[in-house]
Amino acid sequence: MKIKYSIALLTAALMFSSCEKFLDRPQLTSANDDNAWTTEENVRLYANKYYTDFFEGYGSGFSLGSSYLLTFSDDVVRQGNQGEFTLAVPNSAIWSYTNIRSINIMLDRVENRMASILTPEAYNHWMGIGKFFRAMRYADLVTAYGDVPYYDKPVSDTDYATLYKDRTPRNEVMDAVYDDLKFAFENVRLSDGVQSVNRYVVAGFISRIALTEGSWQKYYYKNNERAKKFFELAQQAGDFVINSNKYAIATDYRSQFTSEDLKGNKDMIMYRQYDEAINVKHALLSTHNLADNVTYGPSADLLKSFICVDGNVWQNSDVEGSDEFKTSELFKSRDSRLEASFHINPTPRNRGSFLYITKFLPRDVEARVAAGEAAGTPYTGANNTTDAPVLRYAEVLLNWIEAKAELATLGNPAVTQADIDRSINQIRKRPLAAEAVARGVKQTAAMSLGTLPVDPERDVTVTPLIWEIRRERRMEMTFEYSRIEDLKRWSKLSYMDTDANPDLLAGGWVDFPQQLPGEIKSGISVVKLNGQVEVYNPEDADSKAKMVGFYRYGLNRGRQQFLGLGNVNPYLSPIGRNQINEYAAQGYVLSQTEGWPQN
Structure with missing residues (x-):
């Protein structure tokens, strides 16, 4: 599904005049407000303005979307100082309610001015669209702040008692979000034309939002009753998408993120189209094209988490080379998503990890740059036109199976092998790129409930099944929107503690004497599999030979205490x-x- 991009032109007649006050309260001009709410097409044009707000994709121009190349999580190591949590109240920071007010105006006008203009079906559809967007925004606000002021009607600029009311309790806000999502789920059209939100899109996002809230309720607020309510909604939404048979795991992993045209791709529930012809471009690859330098990359902790192709963790796998981390060997023994996400050779162009992220770079461009040629204009600056996944079918499958597994801990039926086959094992059977096969990459064995991996690194507070579902999510969604949000909803920010987990300060495995002898210099150190840190010492003749292990910049500093x-x-x-x-x-x-x- 494409997202509409000529929004600025389409909605010119409905633009707001901005009133930059405390709560960002824009308002319709009187003339536009009087004339706008007369046809269904006008409502559609008004609603189109939200697409780029809620479905950013890779952003636009040099403004990257917030959903990709997330660089603050346990997946990432930075050169030098690691990203820090906020440790003090800032002088100025608060939520924005611009979209909330705008959406409430839409809902108010449809309800009070268009009930006699629209058919009942159209009326319910557009009320559902408005409530869907409102629910998405409130869910984001609650995830960030907890309690937030709740408004479900437009508020006058002079109604100070309402504008300046205190926060609404989180549960009250999320009950309203639940009701909005249910209404949208029941009333948004199954199809509203190409490029428009439909019920499958709504259901896909419900699976994300409801799973998130269910997890917060279970793990942070310790409220299993509310957790069950939201987990069940996530499962229902996932059931709807899966049972539709409209989507499939049909594309090799990297091609989902590097395609110039995702139209018709069954892996996509929603995506954002970029097109040079209409000057809609992004800059994601301006510093991730293998030619430019970056200072962050995959942590050793992330690399160790990838499962071997026999379905076991590397410590207990019988796969040849399972205990090797040299990238060319690692790609053969590990899940195929590892090869699809990173360059095969270590490079100093990634100063954080020496392992370069290529998940979003077309394979032919990667090969060209690796051979010493230029990336090309489309892969530099704000000239990128690769389409961006917004919601992938694989995520819905993972949301669904996680919700089912969580519900099983709250009294619902246990997860079955059929459930695993329908979700995780579908993902593991995705096609492999020809380039990956040529490197010896294989599909990962199916997950079996009877033989789940025995992981010596498992968090013992988590069941083996939920641990493996979370691992699958980490592998599938590396450098996408979710990792730090997942850690929060699971109440597992402790995984970000660099004192407790020194693997967060190391990156990819490098055999410096063989692969990059010119990089053996002061500031270089490596970490052996046993955790021993070897620091290069130019005064020691044997030191160069010891520079084989997970690269760790000598001046890397751990995070300040935050828990x-x-x-x-x-x-x-x-x-x-x-x-x-x-x-x-x-x-x-x-x-x-x-x-x-x-x-």
Whole structure:
């Protein structure tokens, strides 16, 4: 499904005049508001403006979307200082309600001005579209802040008591989100034409939103009753998408992220199209084209998490080379998604890890650059036109099986082998690229409930099945939107503790004497499989030969402590002192985020 991009032209008659105040409250001009709500096409044009807000893809121009190449998680090591959690209340920071107000205007106008203009079916469809977008925005706000003010109607700029009301409890907000999602699920059209949100898109995003909230309720808030409510909605939404038989795991892994045209691709529930002809381009590859230098890459922790092709963890696998981490051998013994995500040879162009991320780079461009040629104009600057997945069928399958596994811990039926075959094993059977096969890459063996891996690194607070489902998600969605959000919803930010997990400070495996002898210099160190750190010492004649292991920049520094601190809550974002003071100046109280000091 494509997303509409000529939105600026299409919605010119419905543009807002901006009022940059505390809550970002834009308003319709009177003339446009009087004339806009007269036809279904006008409602469609109004709703189209939300597509690039909610479905960013790879962003546009030099403004990258927030969904790809996520660089703050346990998947990533940086050269030097690692990314830090917020440890103090900022002077200025708060949510934006621009979209909420705009969507509420749409819902109000459809309800109060168009009930007699639209057919009942069209009326319910457009109310469903508005509620779907509103639910998406509130779900994002709640995930970031916990309690947030809830508005389901447009608010006058002069209604200060409402504008400056305190936060609404999270559960009340998410009950409203649940109701909005249910309405959209039941009323949005099965098809509304090419490039438009339909019920399958709604269901796919419900599987994401409901799984997220269910996890927060179970692991952070310890409320199993509410967790079950949302997990069941995630499962229902996944059932709907899966049972439609409209989608399939049909494309090799990397091609999903590097295609110039995803139209008709059955792996895509929604994607964003880029096209030079209409000057809709992005810059994702401007610094990820194998030619440009980057300072972050995959952590050793991520690399070790990839399963071997026999379905076992590397410590217990019988696959030849399972205990080797040299990339050319690693690609043969590990799940195919590893080869599809990284360049085969270590390179100093990735100073964080020496392993370059190529998941989003077309294979022919990678080969060209590796041979010493230029990447080409389409893969530099803001000239990229590769289409961006927005919601993939594989994610829905993983959302669905995780929801089922969580429900099984809350009294629902156990996950069956048929469930695993329908989800994870479908993903593992995806086609392999010819280039991958030529390198010796194989499909990973099917997961069997009777022989789940015995992982010595498993978090013992997690069942073996849920641990393996989470591993599958990590492999499938590497450098996409979800990893840090997954750690938060599982209450597992402890995985980001560099003191407890030194693998977060190391990157790819490099045999420096054989592969990059010119890079053996001060500042180079490696970590052996047993955890021993070898630092290059130019005064030691034997030191060069020891430079074989996971690369670790000598000046890498771990994160500051972020767990267990008073007045710090890394799971939820604080709001700024300025905003609290602005409320107070108007005679109102704005409560600080849970776990942070009020002033």
